[in-house]
Amino acid sequence: MVQSYQSPVRVYKYPFELVMEAYVRRFPKCDMIPIMAGTDVLKETTSKDGAVNQISRRCRLHVEAPYLLKKIMGVEFIHFIQTNTLDRRNRTLKIDAYNESFSSRVVIKEHCTYSVHPENSEWTCFEQTASLDIKSFFGFESTVEKIAMKQYSQNISKGKEIIEHFITELKKEGVTHIPRWVEPQPEQTEDEENSKVESEVESSSEETEKRDRTSSTPSTGSRELQLGASATNILSMDAVTLNDENNKLDADYIKRCLGDLTPLQESRLIQLKKWVAELQKGKVPSDTCLLRFLRARDFNIEKAREMLSHSLIWRKKNQVDKMMNEYQVPSVIQEYFPGGWHHHDKECRPLYLLRLGQMDVKGLVKSVGEEGLLKHTLHICEEGLRLTEEATLTYGRPITTWTLLVDLEGLNMRHLWRPGIRTLLKIIEIVEANYPETMSCVLIIRAPRVFPILWTLVSTFIDETTRSKFLFYGGNDYQGPGGLIDYMPKENIPHILGGECKLDTQSVLGPVPEALYTVTLLHELECSTVVHEAGLVPKSMYLPGEEMDAARQHLPMSDQSIYRSVSLGRGQVHEMVLLIEEAGSVICWDFDVMKNDVSFSVLRTKVPITHRPEPQSPTGAMGMIDAVMGSDDLHRSVIEKGWREGHEYFRVEPQLICHDGESIQYHERDGHEPSRVDPHPVYREGESIQGSHVTSHMGTYILQWRYYESTQHTSPLDIIDSITAPKAKIMYYYETLKSADYREGDVEFGGPASLLPATDIEDTTADTKQLSR
Secondary structure (H helix, E strand, O other), rough: OOOEEEEEEEOOOOHHHHHHHHHHHHOOOOOOOOOOEEEEEEEEEEEOOOEEEEEEEEEEEOOOOOOHHHHOOOOOOEEEEEEEEEOOOOOOOEEEEEEOOOOOEEEEEEEEEEEEOOOOOOEEEEEEEEEEOOOOOOOOOHHHHHHHHHHHHHHHHHHHHHHHHHHHHHHHHOOOOOOOOOOOOOOOHHHHHHHHHHHHHHHHHHHHHHHHHHHHHHHHHHHOOOOOOOOOOOOOOOOOOOOOOOOOOOOHHHHHHOOOOOOHHHHHHHHHHHHHHHHHOOOOOHHHHHHHHHHHHHOOOOHHHHHHHHHHHHHHHHOHHHHHHHHOOOOHHHHHHHEEEEOOOOOOOOEEEEHHHHHOOHHHHHHHHHHHHHHHHHHHHHHHHHHHHHHHHHOOOOOOOOEEEOOOOOOOHHHHHHHHEEEHHHHHHHHHHHHOOOOEEEEEEOOOOOOOHHHHHHOOOOOOHOOOEEEEEEHHHHHHOOOOOOOOOOOOOOOOOOOOOOEOOOOOOOOOOHHHHHHHHHOOOOOOOEEOOOOOHHHHHHHOHHHHHOOOOOOOOOOOOOOOOEEEEOOOEEEEEEEEEEEEOEEEEEEEEEOOEEEEEEEEOOOOOOOOOOOOOOOOOHHHHHHHHHHOHHHHOOOOOOOEEOOOEEEEEEHHHHOOOOOOOOOOOOOOOOOEEEEOOOOOOEEEEEEEEOOOOOOEEEEEEEEEOOOOOOOOHHHHHHHHHEEEEEEEEEEEOOOHHOOOOOOOOOOOHHHHHHHHHHHOOOOOOOEEO
């Protein structure tokens, strides 16, 4: 594989001629480059007018390699051929070099250019490209590649230092100015010479004036090469006109706005920037964004390119930029989401406080849907990026990440709700893929005993590099040495965690202007921040399944919502027919009765139902009557009228009634009697019912919901009553788990059995858990 290197533009704030005088002093040997053993001039030519000088040298380099590799190579020096072409007229120096030794096995090429800064004629720019292609090297290809890249990187780092050193030496010798090369003129008369002198004086005066103006006020035509490149423009995804100059990065800008990078890291950034510019043809991610993807893939350019490409496709497909620009925080999120931005940490990075233990995960999922939670998470990520940009401008140094503080007080088994865990894992997967390297660290405090279960489930979906940023504190350990005081200013520690900073836990946070975020989060330390205590989301705020499906059309996480909803009129039934292919499989369900009374049963047929006719929607007047009376195909049971319970089908769970009454828990094993005498456990209207059933047979199982009435109606007016009577409404979710998956620790719908050790599971998983929230 060919390794390539592309340097940023390095700027010397000295005239080209002075830099050239310093450059030639490194020959024939330079003590600051210990690897260079010496150079020999092979050929030197100069043009007739003296404007162009070309010199070729053979450079001898010491071999810095393991002893065994040196023995195999059998040489003391490695030779390179370097050709320098100095164009005094155009003020450029072009350097081309290639390896002479082992050229049939290794191909090394390098090209460097010194030129005048496009914005200031008294400054000099330096650019460098190189490539390394190891075809074969006695089986040591990988070792040679690492040695070569390491050595090359070290020499690059010394390049600017060497020029600065020799310029300092020149100044000590009294040399601070080298005159520019001038075009030789033919012999002239005395009058012509005097005229020329006057013209040169005027030209020199005009040029000096122009140079002073340029030096003091750089043009805005080449923002990347200005040492004061605007961080606001660079750090945002702006539409820019791209050309070769736009793809260059100034080394001083990199250090000031992106941080300290090694030469090879700088090269990877420039290569990725160039590739994206060619691909996007207009709007490109910021340099900080490109750097995040490179860091996420350990600066492997190919892997970073692949990851970035997938992310750009995801953003375009789901119109993420447009969606985030139009996003308004839903009222239920404003009031019941226990998180918010809270000042900054000790490194001036924005800090987000999330009181996860106070979050009603189920209520939020049912009120805004999985996509609603994902949108809000993306909104937080985008806010974090914007706040880091503001912090970079405010504090004058690179701030590219933010800190997450997670308070787990209140975390319990209700948070290990399976659909909620599934939603969380999907969100983590999307954020990891599209917002890599955005967090500096994650501080987990007041972790309860149940937390290791949640962490075991979640951690496998988090990148290894990101996992290393998690810090955990149990109990009150966060208050001692090594705790929050090491990561947050004392005045920013929330009062709920024993600090001095007040949190506003009552206000409803609406849309906040950018200016307010800047002042609140980065400057006004006395001002309280809004982080709600949350609480349970009222069921009146829950969305029906069809509304969830409509809300998710812009950013689908899956083909359909986790929850489905159905309305049932008098006499109607709704069934989910499941084909169980392995005895011991576990059927799990979770549903909410949103209106009126419903009965719920789990049935098993003696003979498997392999085909169910497609339901036909009722039409016409008779179709309407069939629908309300429960005789239409959409609401007809697969249990035939002639079938008898205990013969053609079996009730493997006792009928469960959801209406006004007390919540009752019971346990039953397939084929055994319930442990309660009451055959019809009852639940309050609006109650959330969660349960599971371990099957003992293969075949067809049926989850059945039926409109429930305590009395039978036989009057002819029942048809009219059926049409006018309010319908019952349920939201439900179900899934089937294989026995092995269930026993390996999958989280149930509120039931703890699947979280127990294997020896305990054997004794408990056969029982059905009916748990009410």
